[in-house]
Amino acid sequence: MENTQTANKPKATAKKLRISGAEAIIHCLLAEGVDLIYGYPGGAIMPVYDELYKFSDRLNHVLTRHEQAATHAAQGYARVSGKVGVAMATSGPGATNLVTGLADAQIDSTPMVCITGQVARHLLGSDAFQETDIIGISTPVTKWNYQITRASEIPAILAKAFFIARSGRPGPVLIDITKNAQFDELDFEYTHCKGVRSYNPVPKPDADAIEKAAELINQAKKPFIVFGQGVILGHAEKQLKALVEKSGIPAAWTILGLSALDSDHPLNVGMVGMHGNYGPNVLTNECDVLIAIGMRFDDRVTGNLDSYAKQARIIHFEIDPAEIDKNVPTDVAVLGDARETLSLLLPKIRENSHSEWLGEFHQKYEEEFKQVIEKDIHPVKPGLTMGEVVAQINDASGHEAVIVTDVGQHQMVTCRYAKFKESKSNITSGGLGTMGFALPAAIGAKMGALNRQVVAVIGDGGYQMTIQELATIYQNKLAVKIVVLNNDFLGMVRQWQELFFESRYASTVMVNPDFVKIAEGYYIKARRVEKREDLAEAVSEMMASEEAYFLEVRVEKEGNVFPMIPSGASVSEIRLK
Amino acid sequence: MEKSWFTISVYSENNVGLLNRISGIFLKRHINIESLNVSKSEIDEVSKFTIVVNTTESWTRRIVSQIEKQVEVIKAFYHTDEETIYQESALFKIASHLLFDERQIQNIIKESNSQIVTVSRDFFVLAKSGRRHEIDQMYFELEPFGIMQFVRSGRIAVTKSEMPITSLLEKFQH
Numbered sequence: 001m002e003n004t005q006t007a008n009k010p011k012a013t014a015k016k017l018r019i020s021g022a023e024a025i026i027h028c029l030l031a032e033g034v035d036l037i038y039g040y041p042g043g044a045i046m047p048v049y050d051e052l053y054k055f056s057d058r059l060n061h062v063l064t065r066h067e068q069a070a071t072h073a074a075q076g077y078a079r080v081s082g083k084v085g086v087a088m089a090t091s092g093p094g095a096t097n098l099v100t101g102l103a104d105a106q107i108d109s110t111p112m113v114c115i116t117g118q119v120a121r122h123l124l125g126s127d128a129f130q131e132t133d134i135i136g137i138s139t140p141v142t143k144w145n146y147q148i149t150r151a152s153e154i155p156a157i158l159a160k161a162f163f164i165a166r167s168g169r170p171g172p173v174l175i176d177i178t179k180n181a182q183f184d185e186l187d188f189e190y191t192h193c194k195g196v197r198s199y200n201p202v203p204k205p206d207a208d209a210i211e212k213a214a215e216l217i218n219q220a221k222k223p224f225i226v227f228g229q230g231v232i233l234g235h236a237e238k239q240l241k242a243l244v245e246k247s248g249i250p251a252a253w254t255i256l257g258l259s260a261l262d263s264d265h266p267l268n269v270g271m272v273g274m275h276g277n278y279g280p281n282v283l284t285n286e287c288d289v290l291i292a293i294g295m296r297f298d299d300r301v302t303g304n305l306d307s308y309a310k311q312a313r314i315i316h317f318e319i320d321p322a323e324i325d326k327n328v329p330t331d332v333a334v335l336g337d338a339r340e341t342l343s344l345l346l347p348k349i350r351e352n353s354h355s356e357w358l359g360e361f362h363q364k365y366e367e368e369f370k371q372v373i374e375k376d377i378h379p380v381k382p383g384l385t386m387g388e389v390v391a392q393i394n395d396a397s398g399h400e401a402v403i404v405t406d407v408g409q410h411q412m413v414t415c416r417y418a419k420f421k422e423s424k425s426n427i428t429s430g431g432l433g434t435m436g437f438a439l440p441a442a443i444g445a446k447m448g449a450l451n452r453q454v455v456a457v458i459g460d461g462g463y464q465m466t467i468q469e470l471a472t473i474y475q476n477k478l479a480v481k482i483v484v485l486n487n488d489f490l491g492m493v494r495q496w497q498e499l500f501f502e503s504r505y506a507s508t509v510m511v512n513p514d515f516v517k518i519a520e521g522y523y524i525k526a527r528r529v530e531k532r533e534d535l536a537e538a539v540s541e542m543m544a545s546e547e548a549y550f551l552e553v554r555v556e557k558e559g560n561v562f563p564m565i566p567s568g569a570s571v572s573e574i575r576l577k
Numbered sequence: 578m579e580k581s582w583f584t585i586s587v588y589s590e591n592n593v594g595l596l597n598r599i600s601g602i603f604l605k606r607h608i609n610i611e612s613l614n615v616s617k618s619e620i621d622e623v624s625k626f627t628i629v630v631n632t633t634e635s636w637t638r639r640i641v642s643q644i645e646k647q648v649e650v651i652k653a654f655y656h657t658d659e660e661t662i663y664q665e666s667a668l669f670k671i672a673s674h675l676l677f678d679e680r681q682i683q684n685i686i687k688e689s690n691s692q693i694v695t696v697s698r699d700f701f702v703l704a705k706s707g708r709r710h711e712i713d714q715m716y717f718e719l720e721p722f723g724i725m726q727f728v729r730s731g732r733i734a735v736t737k738s739e740m741p742i743t744s745l746l747e748k749f750q751h
Contacts (some may be wrong), residue, residue: 135594139598139601140605141649142707144648146594198650198651199648199649199650321642321646322642322643322645326642366716485611
């Protein structure tokens with residue numbers, strides 16, 4: 001079917017345009033405020049790409065070098081900007097390559113809309129070229145998905161897709177659009193989705209629950225706050241800070257809650273979980289009231305559930321009713337958006353301080369500092385440590401950078417030591433643990449926060465899973481700073497092999513290429529650091545660079561990340577060595 | 578916690594793919610669906626899934642939360658057998674000559690309160706509605722004579738208590 005529309009004529013808000021489905025998709029995206037999408041073209045999505053070409057002045061399409069990278073870039077963009085990330089791919093392998101990013105966004109509650117092309121309606125089920133059942137495949141890893149087979153469905157379904165992706169507990173939505181629906185014409189009219197009758201995104205806070213929570217908090221002698229990404233997604237950073245300060249309660253964060261509260265805040269006591277800080281883990285089993293805010297008691301946070309905070313009354317502030325009592329039974333569940341519930345709670349909280357209790361955290365920190373942190377950050381042994389590199393980045397960034405991490409030892413070390421002043425600054429793959437996440441996510445993070453430094457800290461393993469995205473960085477002139485902490489090992493797996501498999505290093509030894517040459521092959525400035533005396537200067541040079549910069553740091557080969565809660569152990573059995 | 582029988586009732590929009598989404602929730606947790614029935618409900622354009630599981634109440638509760646979380650699910654409930662009125666249906670296809678040759682079969686039909694749906698030259702079909710054990714009993718009694726085909730439906734159930742779906746939907750409209 002011929003499409004006679006041209007780029008400058010229709011406006012997204014104009015009524016009753018007779019346009020193709022493909023053009024309607026662009027208008028829907030514009031109407032949703034999308035000005036940036038990541039993707040990769042192919043046969044079944046070509047009509048949409050043809051429209052993208054015409055609309056390139058209003059909608060920037062970034063060509064990643066793999067569809068998985070498009071999803072991670074969209075995630076990075078969404079996490080840093082709070083907007084919905086958009087990724088696009090063709091049918092078949094293009095669509096299946098999105099699955100890892102969808103699963104990652106699902107478990108980490110990242111708002112994302114993925115659009116895939118599909119073979120024409122009359123070919124569905126015929127095993128046509130590049131046909132795959134992406135609806136069936138993506139169902140368990142999407143908040144919602146839908147296959148559009150008629151052009152007339154496009155406006156309402158895309159409106160619903162964006163509404164679902166961003167509302168309530170956010171998540172990924174996949175819309176599969178058959179090729180005939182892209183070619184066919186429709187009478188286009190766009191109305192934003194304001195609700196879906198079967199879907200209640202934000203439960204109304206219950207006044208009784210808030211009252212009970214306040215009572216427990218006010219009576220507590222050793223209260224402890226653990227906050228997660230729900231604070232960031234719910235824009236509740238101010239309310240969290242106010243609660244912490246008014247109540248004087250020490251607060252720790254999950255890996256995805258990181259950056260919601262200033263790292264240097266006196267009541268910020270660090271990270272909970274497997275490689276979190278000593279105090280917050282041990283004292284989880286000594287607090288009398290545990291106040292969980294926007295977190296989901298992941299097994300990496302709780303360790304063995306049978307001995308997790310059994311002595312404590314548990315208050316759970318949560319937007320998703322399915323999270324209540326899922327892993328840890330609660331005494332008081334406060335359903336709702338964190339900003340709303342914390343705002344209702346605040347006036348009922350008594351001003352207080354818990355200096356003796358806070359002192360216990362400080363004492364535990366001193367122990368951890370002596371046994372772990374000092375050696376990580378101010379090592380005296382010759383080998384460079386991951387911790388000192390992160391400390392150097394902190395110094396150079398003034399705690400103002402967006403830090404993107406991949407998965408493994410470098411991720412744990414970076415999240416332990418990176419300092420943040422601003423929320424939405426820690427971008428990492430938490431729940432799914434997706435190696436290969438960081439480099440593409442840093443692309444999205446940079447494009448979502450153009451005025452900020454974006455530093456991707458990556459291990460030598462994960463880096464090579466999406467290394468091809470250096471081309472995307474170069475092509476789009478993105479000043480992403482890339483630090484690869486190279487120990488020539490799949491470090492975290494190696495650490496487990498050392499500790500739990502009698503040092504049988506099965507397939508964790510990496511014989512790596514010359515990363516500097518590779519970066520240079522992509523026309524990216526690159527440098528390698530092997531000696532401590534060169535580190536500070538190299539990091540400064542990287543941070544000062546106006547363009548993308550690659551820094552490889554050769555770190556000690558067999559460094560271990562401590563503290564550590566061994567798998568299956570209790571949080572209070574956390575090991576310092 | 579002990580395993581028990583639970584009937585999960587799901588009111589939902591009638592959409593392609595929702596069955597897959599719901600069954601995936603069981604699959605992910607390695608919990609078997611003992612019986613499944615999908616039909617229209619008392620409300621126009623609202624479907625009803627009736628799912629029977631044999632597991633602990635704590636798993637059932639978590640599964641119901643996950644089901645209810647799905648965008649196109651209006652509301653999900655779970656109930657014990659005592660809280661529901663439930664039935665299954667079965668069809669037995671049996672050779673016609675047995676109806677006349679075996680006096681005992683006529684007794685079974687009478688005593689089991691089943692109906693003859695059809696009789697043809699070669700076979701007749703018996704329909705029986707009731708509890709699982711009643712159908713099992715009838716199967717056990719008919720088996721020695723030869724059953725040509727047998728099929729039993731999933732459980733259908735209504736609850737003794739109210740399921741306030743209409744008011745939920747009305748709330749949305751306001």
